[in-house]
Amino acid sequence: MSAVPKTNTLEDKQYTLRFKCDTESHLQVLDYDVCANQCPDKLCTLFCPGEVYKWEGTRMQVGYEGCHECGSCRIGCPHENIKWEYPKGGHGIVFRMA
Amino acid sequence: MANHKFDVIVVGAGPAGTACALTAAKAGLDVLLIERGEYPGAKNVMGGVLYRKQLEELVPEFWNEAPVERPIVEQRFWMLGEESLFDMGYKGMEWSQAPYNNFTVLRAKFDQWFAGKAMEAGAILVTETVVKECLVENGKVIGVRTDRPDGDVYADVVVLADGVNSLLGKQLGFHKELKPEEVALAAMEVLDLPAERIEDRFRLEPNQGCTVEIFGDGTKGIVGTAFLYTNKDSINIGVGTTLSGLIKSRMRPYDLLEYVKNHSMIRPYIKDAKPAEYAAHLIPEGGYNSIPKLVGNGVMVCGDAAQLVNGIHREGSNMAMTSGRLAAETICLAKQANDFSENMLDSYRKNLMNSFVGRDLEKYKNATHTFENYPQYFNEYIPFVNRAASEFFTVDGTPKRDKQKKIMSSMFEGRGKWATIQDLYRAWKVMK
Numbered sequence: 001m002s003a004v005p006k007t008n009t010l011e012d013k014q015y016t017l018r019f020k021c022d023t024e025s026h027l028q029v030l031d032y033d034v035c036a037n038q039c040p041d042k043l044c045t046l047f048c049p050g051e052v053y054k055w056e057g058t059r060m061q062v063g064y065e066g067c068h069e070c071g072s073c074r075i076g077c078p079h080e081n082i083k084w085e086y087p088k089g090g091h092g093i094v095f096r097m098a
Numbered sequence: 099m100a101n102h103k104f105d106v107i108v109v110g111a112g113p114a115g116t117a118c119a120l121t122a123a124k125a126g127l128d129v130l131l132i133e134r135g136e137y138p139g140a141k142n143v144m145g146g147v148l149y150r151k152q153l154e155e156l157v158p159e160f161w162n163e164a165p166v167e168r169p170i171v172e173q174r175f176w177m178l179g180e181e182s183l184f185d186m187g188y189k190g191m192e193w194s195q196a197p198y199n200n201f202t203v204l205r206a207k208f209d210q211w212f213a214g215k216a217m218e219a220g221a222i223l224v225t226e227t228v229v230k231e232c233l234v235e236n237g238k239v240i241g242v243r244t245d246r247p248d249g250d251v252y253a254d255v256v257v258l259a260d261g262v263n264s265l266l267g268k269q270l271g272f273h274k275e276l277k278p279e280e281v282a283l284a285a286m287e288v289l290d291l292p293a294e295r296i297e298d299r300f301r302l303e304p305n306q307g308c309t310v311e312i313f314g315d316g317t318k319g320i321v322g323t324a325f326l327y328t329n330k331d332s333i334n335i336g337v338g339t340t341l342s343g344l345i346k347s348r349m350r351p352y353d354l355l356e357y358v359k360n361h362s363m364i365r366p367y368i369k370d371a372k373p374a375e376y377a378a379h380l381i382p383e384g385g386y387n388s389i390p391k392l393v394g395n396g397v398m399v400c401g402d403a404a405q406l407v408n409g410i411h412r413e414g415s416n417m418a419m420t421s422g423r424l425a426a427e428t429i430c431l432a433k434q435a436n437d438f439s440e441n442m443l444d445s446y447r448k449n450l451m452n453s454f455v456g457r458d459l460e461k462y463k464n465a466t467h468t469f470e471n472y473p474q475y476f477n478e479y480i481p482f483v484n485r486a487a488s489e490f491f492t493v494d495g496t497p498k499r500d501k502q503k504k505i506m507s508s509m510f511e512g513r514g515k516w517a518t519i520q521d522l523y524r525a526w527k528v529m530k
Binding site for chain 2: 041071084087
């Protein structure tokens with residue numbers, strides 16, 4: 001195993017990226033109560049490739065700074081509870097290769 | 099830019115938008131190309147295969163100047179078991195020389211070069227600018243509103259090449275919100291590795307590349323594929339699954355990627371390679387049945403925004419370029435007629451659907467859907483092929499005829515003879 005590239009954690013993977021962060025979030029949870037009371041599975045915390053969504057016990061935390069702007073959360077949220085926009089022009093993720 | 103009216107505004111400087119801007123600018127039209135990223139490519143992700151034919155139609159002999167990585171001389175298909183693989187493929191030296199068949203590319207570099215060609219032809223590129231909405235007047239799109247101060251811009255035609263999420267197409271009511279089964283989520287990494295080691299591991303000579311499509315255990319039974327592509331001095335490795343399948347399996351996309359990287363059949367290819375970039379992106383997988391409304395008064399839709407991806411043959415950027423080119427050709431005719439109505443612009447839709455783009459999407463219109471609804475193709479048949487190969491090639495004193503019998507009966511054992519025949523017929527039907 002040791003010979004395989006060691007980006008085993010998502011943190012390591014995210015560290016390879018450049019983000020030009022905006023000061024405000026381009027992602028909004030519309031109703032935090034829906035996450036708390038109507039969504040036992042909180043699947044966005046699993047399928048989001050940047051682990052933007054984290055359940056902190058009582059409230060959904062949105063770490064928009066690490067967002068890949070893929071759109072999965074908007075499409076995959078079973079309650080259509082995420083308002084999804086692009087970050088302001090020039091902001092957000094900056095791919096240098098892929 | 100407030101008072102100037104353009105002939106064409108193109109939203110998005112990816113393969114579709116840039117192809118459109120380039121074609122329109124070459125024809126002498128006044129073109130504005132708007133990109134939300136810091137530079138074209140900054141927001142764009144692709145596994146990495148670019149086909150030659152459709153770009154050559156826009157930039158003859160582009161391979162002499164474009165930042166391509168390696169021409170592909172070998173395409174492999176792996177049916178992956180947990181600790182095994184059944185390997186198929188084709189390698190041919192006709193692909194090692196001009197005009198080539200396809201290339202690996204890194205999109206951040208490639209898209210900048212391509213947008214540069216549109217600028218050379220006269221298109222104006224504006225980056226770091228988000229188009230917030232289309233401006234509509236009397237049922238006709240007359241321009242766009244950007245996030246710049248005084249950011250309204252006007253044109254005869256607006257081309258939406260705004261990618262898989264196409265918020266603008268949704269704003270116009272051209273498509274409903276995408277469903278999780280209509281998109282694939284791909285997570286990939288670029289891994290740096292010296293060219294000589296890539297060439298040794300993939301049995302290549304300099305300036306030759308190899309692609310590997312991986313079916314089966316790489317997606318842990320979810321509909322999708324993993325891939326391994328060779329760049330000049332890096333490897334792209336990734337895994338894409340339908341978002342619906344990923345949600346159902348409760349797997350994290352980056353955990354699946356780690357599983358692929360650590361798989362015993364894959365590990366040796368990427369040993370000691372250095373992680374250079376991680377990226378995730380959606381791929382439109384709805385195919386023919388998910389194509390939105392493509393044309394309205396003063397507006398057209400191209401590329402991923404129009405869902406133009408052939409998932410079975412991993413074609414997308416080539417279809418995007420063709421759609422962009424065809425859109426521009428229609429705009430030129432519309433300009434001559436000074437008619438930008440839906441009726442006039444509809445010849446783009448007709449030409450697109452009559453081209454290889456529409457015809458291939460039509461051919462495979464039920465494929466992804468079928469493999470999603472009948473998971474046995476991934477869960478049962480790929481492991482079966484691995485077991486059969488292992489059984490047949492293991493010399494243990496059993497006569498070959500007995501081995502054949504055992505393999506056949508194990509094939510029917512799992513699902514029954516009749517179900518197996520139905521499965522084979524269904525697969526043939528969606529692929530034929």
